[in-house]
Amino acid sequence: MKADPATQRRLLDLADVDTELNRVAYSRTNLPEHAEIDESEDTVRTRQDAQVVAETALSDLRRELARQEKEIDQVRARGKRDRELLDAGTVGARQVVDLQHELDTLTRRQGVLEDELLEVMERAEAAETDVRFAEDRLAESREALAVVTRRRDELLADLGTQESRHAERRATLTNGLPADLLALYERIRAQKGNGAALLRARRCGACRLELDRVAVSKLKAADPSEVVRCDECGVILVRTVESGL
Incomplete structure (x- = not known):
């Protein structure tokens, strides 16, 4: 699956909002x-x-x-x-x-x-x-x-x-996110609790694990518009200048 890098970065904002919604839901119950x-x-x-x-x-x-x-x-x-x-x-x-x-x-x-x-x-x-x-x-x-x-x-x-x-x-x-990208995000979020995370300094923002050399090499070779996922937790990894690739 491919999506414009800017569109992928919108997933980070969406993930932040979903985190806040989860916090509100937890607070309401607890x-x-x-x-x-x-x-x-x-x-x-x-x-x-x-x-x-x-x-x-x-x-x-x-x-x-x-x-x-x-x-x-x-x-x-x-x-x-x-x-x-x-x-x-x-x-x-x-x-x-x-x-x-x-x-x-x-x-x-x-x-x-x-x-x-x-x-x-x-x-x-x-x-x-x-x-x-x-x-x-x-x-x-x-x-x-x-x-x-x-x-x-x-x-x-x-x-x-x-x-x-x-x-x-x-x-x-x-609004305006590609249907297939949004569907993937929602499916992962339903399974993992988080749909997307920032790759920062070669570390997944969701599971906090640092990627090994093989994974880093694959990400370096991947097209910027390619939608990639963490090998450990399965969330969509959003690559930016902070990713250390």
């Missing part, structure tokens, strides 16, 4: 923010679970409070009824004894229930503190996630701008 976001999302999920646990505990205690308050109200109502019967003086002596005994029992029961209610109220107060703490922790983790997400999005936007600029430059460089 931003540290991706890992930070994963970690932040894990933290958010963990703290969401902790909040649910705290809220569930508080809800259970509130139900227990409501149950105990209802039971205390029932005991008080029963005691009030018994006292009213005693005060009315309409019951017999035996019933008076029974009512008084029941009142004593209800009084003791009310005292026990009120002590238990106080304990549950204290536990509920502590549970409310736990819920507020869990809510604050969750809010902190969500804000941290939002911050790193914004930073990632800004970086991705910048990389997108770079990619667009390089893609436009690439389109300009490939």
